Amino acid sequence: MTVTKRIPTGIPELDAVLRGGLLDGRIHLIEGRPGTGKTTIGMRFLIAAAAEGQGSLYVTLSETEEELHATAASHGWSLDGIRLFAPDLLEAQEFHEQTIMLPSDAELSQLVDAIAGEVERSGATRVVIDSMAEIRLLAHDSAHYRRQIITLRNRLARANATVILLDDLTAMNHAFELQSAVHGAITLEQRDRPYGAGYRTLKIVKLRGADYQSGWHDFAIERDEVLIFPSLIAEEHRRDYQPGELLSGVAGLDDIVGGGIIDGTSTMIVGPAGVGKTTLALQYALAAVRVGDKAAYFVLDEAEMTLRSRMIARFGIHDETGEPRGLLITRINPSRISAGAFIWRVRRSVEDDGVRIVVIDSINSYLDLVREESTLLLQMNELFSYLANMGVIAVIVGAHSAALDTTREPDALSIITDNVIALRFHEAHGIMDKAISVMKKRHGRHSHEVREFRLVEDGIEVGNRVDDAGPDNATRLAH
Numbered sequence: 001m002t003v004t005k006r007i008p009t010g011i012p013e014l015d016a017v018l019r020g021g022l023l024d025g026r027i028h029l030i031e032g033r034p035g036t037g038k039t040t041i042g043m044r045f046l047i048a049a050a051a052e053g054q055g056s057l058y059v060t061l062s063e064t065e066e067e068l069h070a071t072a073a074s075h076g077w078s079l080d081g082i083r084l085f086a087p088d089l090l091e092a093q094e095f096h097e098q099t100i101m102l103p104s105d106a107e108l109s110q111l112v113d114a115i116a117g118e119v120e121r122s123g124a125t126r127v128v129i130d131s132m133a134e135i136r137l138l139a140h141d142s143a144h145y146r147r148q149i150i151t152l153r154n155r156l157a158r159a160n161a162t163v164i165l166l167d168d169l170t171a172m173n174h175a176f177e178l179q180s181a182v183h184g185a186i187t188l189e190q191r192d193r194p195y196g197a198g199y200r201t202l203k204i205v206k207l208r209g210a211d212y213q214s215g216w217h218d219f220a221i222e223r224d225e226v227l228i229f230p231s232l233i234a235e236e237h238r239r240d241y242q243p244g245e246l247l248s249g250v251a252g253l254d255d256i257v258g259g260g261i262i263d264g265t266s267t268m269i270v271g272p273a274g275v276g277k278t279t280l281a282l283q284y285a286l287a288a289v290r291v292g293d294k295a296a297y298f299v300l301d302e303a304e305m306t307l308r309s310r311m312i313a314r315f316g317i318h319d320e321t322g323e324p325r326g327l328l329i330t331r332i333n334p335s336r337i338s339a340g341a342f343i344w345r346v347r348r349s350v351e352d353d354g355v356r357i358v359v360i361d362s363i364n365s366y367l368d369l370v371r372e373e374s375t376l377l378l379q380m381n382e383l384f385s386y387l388a389n390m391g392v393i394a395v396i397v398g399a400h401s402a403a404l405d406t407t408r409e410p411d412a413l414s415i416i417t418d419n420v421i422a423l424r425f426h427e428a429h430g431i432m433d434k435a436i437s438v439m440k441k442r443h444g445r446h447s448h449e450v451r452e453f454r455l456v457e458d459g460i461e462v463g464n465r466v467d468d469a470g471p472d473n474a475t476r477l478a479h
């Protein structure tokens, strides 16, 4: 089998999803409703091509040249080096009104001829046609449209250019499946959420005779770039590592955990709001930093982290950000980011920053984010498998109000994590105290004791076994 050369799209992660890029000299389709990002991606493709010195041609039927320049400028891009061609559709329509008696194909074939002629004359090797919807509007019926598509396709194929056709997914669209006429097709979608910002996602529908990453991949259009977040396939990532263990540095805690948290395992910290989950998670993150490793702390719950800023301040080893060197704090607004984008951020911290531990605080906020996508457990499972393959420790903070209920989220997550540490309030002699226990540790032994748990100025303390009648009450009261 001959392997077709691949052509970069100008968006590196899209090339990764395409396992190399577009098919050289072939015709591709990018389809999606208005506003899904077709023009933006088409533009990005030609800007990259022009930068490489490739002859680049943008055929615009839907927007004027001025509008295209304005869109490019809004992204901080320039269309210099790209040939713009705007065939006069208005003229064609006038022509149509005056010549009802002409053979029905005339005006449309005139337009198709003008486009193909321009491709041939310009000698362009990279072409975008924006969009096929305007061509379809000129067609009398689907047979007519189909004939013209085949003519256009044949002439483009002879021109040896790598082409992207853009198409609006309007109701009429299914009269003729443009998808079947092209070598490669990508569908863009914009999905709404009941709460927060919608998100964009795309899927490779086909790439004839070539490999690509199937499934949906979230993406974002930012001011200066298009970001694609390839969906995570855990088994494609693996690292050789010797699992060590990460001690918290808090004697009582290391006692009941039965040592440290083992590299490549996942730990869920559960408990009601305000009991100290963030402080406990931060203790492990800072422990990694203390031994010279890096920790990625994803704050999805702003209030929690601000509360602990004093603990971070007292830790020392500060860099210019005012945070301990090696503690990489990323604040994320869950209502503004898609699940795919979030997982991509976690991957970057692992692959680019080489962190030893990833903390997600809290998973409740993340749940709000992906609940509608209803694939939370699958996605988390994939993420944990990935982190395990990479030898990275995952610490997940999850709030719950009552006793752990594993039939419901987020408690259901505790089933797929290796370790579970539970924090709770308990009442003793008219005082609301806190307690800690290890409910599960998959690799190795742990204590089954319930111990006193205290929040102190620079972190946590784990005291004696909780015993309402025991002598510990006296020490606690002395605190």
Ligand SMILES: Nc1ncnc2c1ncn2[C@@H]1O[C@H](COP(=O)(O)OP(=O)(O)O)[C@@H](O)[C@H]1O
Binding pocket: 032, 033, 034, 035, 036, 037, 038, 039, 040, 041, 074, 075, 221, 222, 223, 224
């Ligand atoms: N400068 C920009 N920064 C961020 N997003 C932008 C910018 N310009 C346009 N967009 C977004 O890109 C989308 C438009 O994409 P576009 O490529 O024109 O879609 P289509 O061609 O599919 O109709 C809009 O949803 C808009 O919000």
Ligand SMILES: [Mg+2]
Binding pocket: 035, 038, 039, 040, 062, 130
């Ligand atoms: Mg457009």
